[in-house]
Amino acid sequence: MPPSAxxxxxxxxxxxxxxxxxxxxxxxxxxxxxxxxxxxSELECTRPLGQRSMYAVLWELDGDPVGFSTADRIVLGESAFMHLHLVEESRRRQGLGTAFVRLTVEHYLEVLRLRRLFCEPNAFNTAPNRTLQRAGFSYVLSRQGTPGPINGFQTTTLWVYERPASAP
Ligand SMILES: CC(C)(COP(=O)(O)OP(=O)(O)OC[C@H]1O[C@@H](n2cnc3c(N)ncnc32)[C@H](O)[C@@H]1OP(=O)(O)O)[C@@H](O)C(=O)NCCC(=O)NCCS
Known part of the structure; x- marks a missing residue:
């Protein structure tokens, strides 16, 4: 995501x-x-990778920005947590989220050199839970807690995508 976005x-x-x-x-x-x-956020997008608390990806459809993903809790070469959002409700439930998540996972694995990528949505928010499974994530566990700085206390489900053993 460019700082301007x-x-x-x-x-x-x-x-x-x-x-x-x-x-x-x-x-x-x-x-x-x-x-x-x-x-x-603008400043964060200009920092060198090793100093980032957050890395953002803009999702574009035919040149129009339609959503975004961010990764945080980044340990370069190891792991990070991702988030997924299509902005307009009218764009959802058409397969776009699955397609964008698949592309974004590949991007995070490559740029952040990750071995595993986590996502931890609210347990009662069906859309990301279904989408993560469809995009190749595996269910790890459910738990209660406060997953991030803008979150409240809640029940979450933890999903993981492991870098394939055959990947370079
Ligand atoms: C999460 C999100 C990115 C998924 O993208 P999407 O384009 O809507 O999802 P897809 O069309 O690719 O659907 C993927 C799966 O999720 C299911 N799904 C999507 N939205 C759903 C909903 N509201 N209720 C139930 N199932 C839903 C689809 O049926 C599909 O399931 P399947 O594998 O059984 O066929 C999008 O719905 C979104 O931005 N939601 C609001 C933001 C949000 O909740 N983000 C998660 C924060 S952690």
């Missing part, structure tokens, strides 16, 4: 309804203030 993510969370944030397991009072978050 980070607003798609910041606005997506800030403009979301309370009901939608609850489905995602995101707590509105834990979102950084909009402009400060935008500036911090």
């Amino acid at each position: 980070v607003g798609i993510r910041v606005d997506y969370f800030h403009d979301a309804s309370d009901e939608y944030l609850a489905l995602l397991g995101v707590a509105r009072d834990r979102l950084p203030e909009r402009e400060a978050w935008r500036r911090a």
Whole structure:
């Protein structure tokens, strides 16, 4: 994601309804203030890989930005946690999420040199749980906790994608 595009993510969370944030397991009072978050995200996208707390991927369809993924808890050469979001509801449930996740997984594995990639959605949010399985992730466990800095306490499911043994 180029620094100029980070607003798609910041606005997506800030403009979301309370009901939608609850489905995602995101707590509105834990979102950084909009402009400060935008500036911090822009800066983050310019840092060298080894200094990143977050790496973002913009999802484009026919040149239009339609969604994004971020990776955080990055341990270069080892593991990271990914997130997946199609911004417009009308774009969902057509196979796009699965296609973008597959492409994004390959990108993260290559750029961050990962051995495994995790994703930990809210357990009651069916869409990512189904999509991760379809994109080749394996279920690890369910647990309760606060998975990230913008999340509230919730029940989550942990999924993993292991780098194939045959991969270079
Ligand atoms: C998660 C998301 C990226 C998935 O993308 P998508 O394009 O909607 O998913 P796909 O069309 O590729 O569907 C993949 C699978 O999920 C299922 N699915 C998708 N949305 C669903 C929903 N709302 N309810 C039930 N099943 C759903 C599909 O039926 C399909 O299942 P199958 O393998 O049994 O056929 C997208 O739905 C989204 O952005 N949702 C809102 C944000 C979100 O919840 N992000 C997760 C935060 S961790």
